[in-house]
Amino acid sequence: MHNQSHEINSTEPIIKVDKLVKRFGNFEANKSLCFHVDKGEIFGFLGANGAGKTTAMRILSGLSKPTSGEVWVAGFNVNTHPESIKKNIGYMSQKFSLFEDLTIWENMRFFSAVYSMSKKQFKERGQELLQELGIWEERNRMVHDLSLGWKQKLAFTVAIMHKPAIVFLDEPTSGVDPITRRQFWEMIYEASAEGITVFVTTHYMDEAEYCNRVSIMVDGRIDALDTPENLKKQFNALNMNEVFIKLARPAVNSSQ
Amino acid sequence: MKRFKAFVKKEFLHIFRDSRTMLILVAMPMVQILIFGFVISSEIKNASIAILDKSKDELTQEATQKLLSSGYFRLDKYLKSEQELETAFKRDRVKMTIVFEPGFAKHFYSDKTANVQLITDASDANTARILSNYASMILRDFQQSHNATIPNGNSLINTEVRMFYNENLDGVYMSVPGIMAMILMLVSAMMTSISITKEKEFGSMEVLLISPLKPFQIIIGKVTPYIFMALINTLSILAMGYWVFHVPIKGSLFLLLFEATLFTILALSLGIFISTVAKNQMVAMFMSMFALMLPTILLSGFIFPIENMPFPLRMISNIIPPRWFIIVVKKIMLKGAGIAYVWKETLILMGFIVLFVGLSIKKFKVRVE
Numbered sequence A: 001m002h003n004q005s006h007e008i009n010s011t012e013p014i015i016k017v018d019k020l021v022k023r024f025g026n027f028e029a030n031k032s033l034c035f036h037v038d039k040g041e042i043f044g045f046l047g048a049n050g051a052g053k054t055t056a057m058r059i060l061s062g063l064s065k066p067t068s069g070e071v072w073v074a075g076f077n078v079n080t081h082p083e084s085i086k087k088n089i090g091y092m093s094q095k096f097s098l099f100e101d102l103t104i105w106e107n108m109r110f111f112s113a114v115y116s117m118s119k120k121q122f123k124e125r126g127q128e129l130l131q132e133l134g135i136w137e138e139r140n141r142m143v144h145d146l147s148l149g150w151k152q153k154l155a156f157t158v159a160i161m162h163k164p165a166i167v168f169l170d171e172p173t174s175g176v177d178p179i180t181r182r183q184f185w186e187m188i189y190e191a192s193a194e195g196i197t198v199f200v201t202t203h204y205m206d207e208a209e210y211c212n213r214v215s216i217m218v219d220g221r222i223d224a225l226d227t228p229e230n231l232k233k234q235f236n237a238l239n240m241n242e243v244f245i246k247l248a249r250p251a252v253n254s255s256q
Numbered sequence B: 001m002k003r004f005k006a007f008v009k010k011e012f013l014h015i016f017r018d019s020r021t022m023l024i025l026v027a028m029p030m031v032q033i034l035i036f037g038f039v040i041s042s043e044i045k046n047a048s049i050a051i052l053d054k055s056k057d058e059l060t061q062e063a064t065q066k067l068l069s070s071g072y073f074r075l076d077k078y079l080k081s082e083q084e085l086e087t088a089f090k091r092d093r094v095k096m097t098i099v100f101e102p103g104f105a106k107h108f109y110s111d112k113t114a115n116v117q118l119i120t121d122a123s124d125a126n127t128a129r130i131l132s133n134y135a136s137m138i139l140r141d142f143q144q145s146h147n148a149t150i151p152n153g154n155s156l157i158n159t160e161v162r163m164f165y166n167e168n169l170d171g172v173y174m175s176v177p178g179i180m181a182m183i184l185m186l187v188s189a190m191m192t193s194i195s196i197t198k199e200k201e202f203g204s205m206e207v208l209l210i211s212p213l214k215p216f217q218i219i220i221g222k223v224t225p226y227i228f229m230a231l232i233n234t235l236s237i238l239a240m241g242y243w244v245f246h247v248p249i250k251g252s253l254f255l256l257l258f259e260a261t262l263f264t265i266l267a268l269s270l271g272i273f274i275s276t277v278a279k280n281q282m283v284a285m286f287m288s289m290f291a292l293m294l295p296t297i298l299l300s301g302f303i304f305p306i307e308n309m310p311f312p313l314r315m316i317s318n319i320i321p322p323r324w325f326i327i328v329v330k331k332i333m334l335k336g337a338g339i340a341y342v343w344k345e346t347l348i349l350m351g352f353i354v355l356f357v358g359l360s361i362k363k364f365k366v367r368v369e
Helices: A053-060 A082-088 A104-114 A119-133 A148-160 A178-193 A228-234 A240-248 B002-017 B019-036 B058-068 B083-090 B104-111 B125-149 B172-202 B204-210 B215-243 B253-277 B281-298 B311-317 B321-335 B339-368
Strands: A015-024 A027-037 A042-047 A068-073 A089-092 A166-170 A197-201 A213-218 A221-226 B047-053 B073-078 B096-100 B113-121 B156-164
Touching (some): A015 A053, A027 A221, A042 A178, A053 A068, A082 A089, A104 A119, A104 B002, A119 A148, A148 A178, A178 A197, A213 A240, A221 A228, A221 A240, B002 B019, B002 B215, B047 B058, B047 B125, B058 B073, B058 B096, B058 B104, B058 B125, B073 B125, B083 B096, B096 B125, B104 B113, B113 B125, B125 B156, B172 B204, B172 B215, B172 B253, B172 B281, B172 B321, B204 B215, B215 B253, B253 B281, B253 B321, B253 B339, B321 B339
Parallel strands (some): A042 A197, A089 A166, B047 B073
Antiparallel strands (some): A015 A068, A213 A221
């Protein structure tokens, strides 16, 4: 429809956020956020519960509008072209939301249609992805028969099936075992190697170490943003866990 | 459009794969009809009646007084001729018309027999039977007290009962429209509200909202399968009524299906509204049960006659949408009424749709922000 997207070249950030403010009544959930995410990057978006991560992510994915400030995602402005953004992103929720009473293949077919893939494209891409996962033979199984780990992998597969510019992962590893988590991060790296930008929130600080860059939100502000290495140096910490605790402790709103 | 088609397909799969849903959709209407095929008796007060007094003598006036002071009847109007009978019934103000023959007093005193006709609206079988019994009793009483005042009084008042619209007084005539209202309410309002809140609960609503699907596509996609289901239910209830219980469909089937679809849309909009308020499937189900099913059963005139309710409940019954639908179905099915006689109720149903859709949109906007 509105193809006024300026071509995204490799030097231009894929997400640009400038003085983003989101207010609910008197409460300021996002206090003038400024950051950018580069193409192909794995960007960790950390923060305690209630720090304003979800609010920011809802705005980035075109679900709600900023109170003020400019936000560009995949070359589109969220204020004017949220629909174009929606076509160019993938999203995986922390509940690994698939349709339980549909088969693996039916779930994938549904989302392929939602993201306007042709039948041919879907068949090729779907088979390729499931074969990589090693569950091509299982494609006619109902999702409710799958273990949580498989649901997680499948939810991720569905989220990147249409080759989005960016995939948003909302606590994608909550509730799964350490081995599955590790495997999951391998999938994230593969997606990133394919050129998909990964925007991920997590509460596991070991996972934060896997990201190219990490931002930490405290009380609606971004209090730190850098590579894990630099952050550890900057806060004189052994690991990301310490960095997080040092930053988040003085928070007022975060303990709700 | 492709997106929307995929979405509707997904919804149908959800329905076909859930055995409980299928049971409710398919078996429920059948079972309900059989259960409610029984007559449920009830008492009546202040039923509105009309009087066609072709004699207009002292005796008929006295009899009228006697009837009206009994407390069972309330005079709606005096009719001038037999031509007005049909309209009195069809506009649905009148449950019974009492017709005194010409020269009533003369026949009573000289010929020893006077005739009264009690014509009831028997599309509501219970009410009709009870009303005619009450009236006959009162007239018999009246006859005795008059015989006592004259020497050798042994005159008769001969009452002839006529049932309009349902000569055999089958109770199931009354329950078919009620069951239709109930099933459509159940299928449309309860099932949609549950299915929408289910997506919210499982987090898939979030995924759908972030996808390129537009919110209205999601909602319309959700309700489309249920419109079909409701239509199938309507047809199966009518078929059961027609072939098993011999309930006639006197009016136009097309009009009837149109009204049923209208009511389905109304119920769907209610279901959508409930889903915007309810947080999970449980809440949605309880809200549907208590806010929709119970009033549909108790206050819509389905089982208990509205004219028999205390004033506050009678007022409340006005805002129960199934009440109007039941009136429409009775008029079309049993009296063969056309749109000219049901346009008012049709407008009321449409008004409800506008109201609930409006409320849902308002509520939805608040939630998204």
